[in-house]
Amino acid sequence: MLQQLFNDMIKQDVKPFLSKRGFAKKSLNFHKRTESLIYMFNFQKSAGNAADNVMFYVNCGIYAAEFAQIQSRELLTAPQEAECHFRARIGEIVESAPDRFSITPDTNMDDIRETLLSGLEEVIHFYDTMTSARSIVDYYSSGPYLHLAEESFHLLLQSKDVVAAKHYWKSLQEKYGKEKRWSIFENKYSAIFNKYGVEFDER
Known part of the structure; x- marks a missing residue:
């Protein structure tokens, strides 16, 4: 039940929101490419999830081809969060965002949606300032x-x-x-x- 709420939020709220801003979805990863950088969001479900509590993290990453070349690594078109050169949890960039989101039977989904989408918007503004390696x-x-x-x-x-x-x-x-x-x-x-x-x- 709670897992379905999470799935619905990703499908009905997060995906349209990020698609409008140029991000393409693959599984629980969203990527946006420019000439030299790839910006991404990763929604990571907690290993400690239970029937009455679904927790997840929002990981933010920027991949730079210039750094990949310095590292003598193959250039990637859809990097995983761990392969990004800039990495942070959403709470490290957005003060008002929690380090970990939690959906319980008592959770007001409108509140969590608002907090999440507002946080994603702020990270995108931050990404706008990160234009190169x-x-x-x-x-x-x-x-x-x-x-x-x-x-x-x-x-x-x-x-x-x-x-x-x-x-x-x-x-x-x-x-x-x-x-x-x-x-x-x-x-x-x-x-x-x-x-x-x-x-x-x-x-």
Whole structure:
């Protein structure tokens, strides 16, 4: 019964909403392609679902062909969420969205629909600001985050933006430099900088 409510919401609400905005559905994945990026939403059902509680997550992803080439991987036309270069749960992008949605016998489906569609709309506005692989680099370097750092250094140094690459390294060093694992990352980053003939003073 509750599973059917979830299925109906995907079919009757989510699919038309995202189709109008250029997303094509395949199973519980929705993709929208541009020349260099693929934007996607993935609806992931929780492993802990029961007859009286259907829970699901909304995963957001952006796949960049430029990063796939840096990683020497085959270019994909319909990537899974785990294969995307930018990855986040909807709640990480939209403050008003829950990390996990839940449908129970007491759930007001109009409320959950409104929250979900409003959240998807906000993510699409966020996607509109992410127009290239460099946008993804800027997002992760602003954190700064370790995720995708190696690929980001390659992209920055290939485009000869040495200033941004050094700033990203320094920010990561300040955030993670006291952790035992930092030396592993530092060695990897040094090798990338050396590849492009760029020296970096680690002190």
